[in-house]
Amino acid sequence: MNAIEIKGLTKRFGSFTAVDNISFNVPTGKVYGFIGPNGSGKSTVIKMLCGVLTPTSGTAYVLGNDVRKSKAEVKAKIGYMSQKFSLYEDLTVDENLNFYAGIYGLNKKERDERKKYIVSMAGLNGREHNITGNLSGGWKQRLALGCALIHRPEILILDEPTSAVDPVSRRIFWEMIFTLAKEGITVLVTTHYMDEAASCDMLAFIFNSKLMATGTPKELIEREGVKNVEDVFIRYVERTTNEKVENSFEELKKMIGKGE
Numbered sequence: 001m002n003a004i005e006i007k008g009l010t011k012r013f014g015s016f017t018a019v020d021n022i023s024f025n026v027p028t029g030k031v032y033g034f035i036g037p038n039g040s041g042k043s044t045v046i047k048m049l050c051g052v053l054t055p056t057s058g059t060a061y062v063l064g065n066d067v068r069k070s071k072a073e074v075k076a077k078i079g080y081m082s083q084k085f086s087l088y089e090d091l092t093v094d095e096n097l098n099f100y101a102g103i104y105g106l107n108k109k110e111r112d113e114r115k116k117y118i119v120s121m122a123g124l125n126g127r128e129h130n131i132t133g134n135l136s137g138g139w140k141q142r143l144a145l146g147c148a149l150i151h152r153p154e155i156l157i158l159d160e161p162t163s164a165v166d167p168v169s170r171r172i173f174w175e176m177i178f179t180l181a182k183e184g185i186t187v188l189v190t191t192h193y194m195d196e197a198a199s200c201d202m203l204a205f206i207f208n209s210k211l212m213a214t215g216t217p218k219e220l221i222e223r224e225g226v227k228n229v230e231d232v233f234i235r236y237v238e239r240t241t242n243e244k245v246e247n248s249f250e251e252l253k254k255m256i257g258k259g260e
Contacts, residue, residue, distance in 0.1 A: 003186035008058035022211040033200035079153035083160035085144040089133030104151035118146035138169025158189040194230035
């Protein structure tokens with residue numbers, strides 16, 4: 001069963017095509033990586049899935065709901081977290097959770113139950129009364145995830161959620177993502193970190209508004225005959241632009257060694 005089904009999805013802004021006839025499915029309960037350079041169309045796809053933008057053509061279904069016709073139902077089933085952590089910095093951790101619980105219409109009993117779960121899941125115990133603006137990037141990240149989960153969404157969409165945090169926080173965050181997936185939540189995540197991409201169950205690569213390939217990390221690596229997901233990414237860019245990326249990191253290391 002698929003949590004998200006996209007077929008021929010296209011978005012144009014005047015003469016500019018931001019997303020060009022892409023199709024892929026996100027299986028339920030999986031961590032699905034959506035990968036591509038800046039400006040490739042990732043965020044536009046996400047905005048269409050969240051009901052913020054209306055597709056020019058094609059279809060997108062979220063848990064069986066058409067994103068064109070059932071925007072309210074779609075938004076109720078999705079938890080969205082951006083790289084900017086949409087938090088109110090002058091509020092406390094507890095107040096931010098209360099605010100998002102109110103947005104989703106939770107009653108007091110539901111709110112208190114969800115807050116208890118989120119504080120435990122995110123390791124926020126003892127920080128409930130801290131001002132959000134005083135938290136480190138890693139703790140803000142956990143709080144933003146908690147706010148996205150407050151209404152028990154079935155799908156979690158994460159748009160470059162680790163771009164502004166340190167390596168330790170990044171690792172902890174991904175442990176949380178896989179825990180959520182084990183609980184049955186479907187995760188669609190964009191990232192520029194290829195080690196994160198390699199840990200996803202499945203991947204979709206988008207470049208210049210077009211979908212390049214989908215598959216498991218292992219399938220894509222074997223298909224391209226390369227060593228890792230980063231090499232797969234580079235291979236697609238080179239193939240599309242007809243320009244070679246001059247040197248890999250391994251080649252750069254060799255060059256440095258020769259220089260010595």
